[in-house]
Amino acid sequence: MSGSLADLSAMLRIRHFEDAVRDLFTRDLVRGSTHLCQGQEAVPVGVCGELAPGDTMTCTYRGHGAVLAMGSPLDRCFGEILGRAGGVCGGRGGSMHLTDASVGALGSNAVVGAQLPIAVGAALAAQHLGTGAVTVTFLGDGATNIGAFHESVNLAAIWRLPVVFVIENNQYGEYSPLATTTPVARLADRAASYGIPGVFVDGNDVGAVRAVAATAVARARAGDGPTLVEADTYRQQGHSRSDPATYRPPGELERWLARDPVTLLADRLTEQGAATPAELDAVRERARAEVSQALERALSWPMPHPDTRLEGVYA
Ligand SMILES: Cc1ncc(C[n+]2csc(CCOP(=O)(O)OP(=O)(O)O)c2C)c(N)n1
Ligand SMILES: [Mg+2]
Known part of the structure; x- marks a missing residue:
């Protein structure tokens, strides 16, 4: 697989979304912290x-990129991060709890690792219900x-969960x-402890990610159990908004920028004759416009009304 114009569009939407979130922070429009994924877009999209x-x-x-890659709308994700009533969780979750069950x-x-047992639980439910x-x-x-990583992978492996x-x-x-x-260089090697496939992939190559994901998803769907995928990539920003990332060795960021996933895919589509420069420009322009229009909408939405503060509280 080599990736498509639709993949390029999806990756650009995430790139512009993240750039916009960074800008919103500098304008003090976002509460809490945020952790951006520029440079990693090929993984969730693939x-x-x-x-x-x-x-x-x-x-x-x-996780902004992952939630958007599942098809959550740009405007409602912006709204959530801005704490607005129209956000995917009504403005209550924010950047770190972006959730769209629909x-x-x-x-x-x-919480590092907390998503893993939740995924295993969802897979157990699917297995029981036969969905x-x-x-x-x-x-x-x-x-x-x-x-939680070891417990989750172990349980998923022994119960062959999807x-x-x-x-x-x-x-x-x-x-x-x-x-x-971490004492192992290849994290995919950790799969051996659980008797499941461990697959290493270039996480900046969306086509390669798609190919590995297709095999792993098919295996899970067939009832053959989990796969551990390691996608090699790079976060181009600091860890969170307060991190200038001065600990990086000189030249490292530049080496990874030369393998930027968005540029890699655009170059490949050109080389393969799968897209003309004009088509690429149109995709770039549309992604930019979609993100800025979504942001304008979200910024026009009100904050949640104080009277709604107990909605969604179950105790
Ligand atoms: C249980 C727990 N321990 C520590 C932290 C603090 N913490 C937040 S992010 C992070 C680093 C996680 O790194 P990695 O899993 O590589 O994810 P990345 O941020 O690079 O995407 C740590 C230690 C936390 N949130 N939860
Ligand atoms: Mg990391």
């Missing part, structure tokens, strides 16, 4: 692009050192390079 209606997904606080996005999680649905869960490289674990290896856990926290 993986979620292989899912079917009814499939579900859980992710981390760095498209199968069952939750972003601020045929598959659950994908995204996690960071650092999260593979969390207890779940795909996708590690977005962006080379850092907060400010720590992977090699300073």
Whole structure:
């Protein structure tokens, strides 16, 4: 698989969305923190692009791209991050809890690893109910050192649950390079402990991600159990908004920018004759316009009314 113009469009929408969120922070329009995914877009677009209606997904606080890739609307995601009543959770969740169950996005999680047992639970439910649905869960490289990772993968493996674990290896856990926290170089190798396939993929190549995801999703759907995917990628921004990322060795960011997933796909589509420069420009322009129009709409929405503050509280 090589990726398509539709993939390029989906990745550009996420790129512009994240750039806009960064800008909203600098204008003090967002409460709390945010964790952006510029540079990692090919992973959620490639993986979620292989899912079917009814499939579900859980992710981390760095999850804007994953929720958008599931098909959640740009304006309602902006609205959520801005705390507006029209947000996907009525403005109550914000950036780190972006959730849109209507498209199968069952939750972003601020606690490292918390999304993993939730995904296993969703997969267990699908197995019991016989729905045929598959659950994908995204996690960071650092999260593979969390207890919930090992418990979740083990349980999914022994019960052959329809779940795909996708590690977005962006080379850092907060400010720590992977090699300073993790004794294996290939995180996909951790799959061997659970007797399931572990697959390494270039996470900046959306076509390669799609191919790996297609196999893993088909395996899960056939009842053959989970796969652990490691997608090698890079976060182009700091860990969170307060992080200038000065700990990066000189030249590292530039090396990864030279392999930017958006540019890689546009170049490939050109080389293959799959898109003309004019078509690429049209896709770029449309993505930019869609994101800015969605943001304008979200900014026009009111904050939630104080009288609604107990709505959605179950106790
Ligand atoms: C249980 C828990 N421990 C620690 C933290 C603090 N923390 C937030 S993000 C993070 C790093 C996680 O790195 P990784 O899994 O690689 O994800 P990335 O942020 O790189 O996407 C840590 C330690 C937390 N949120 N939850
Ligand atoms: Mg990481």
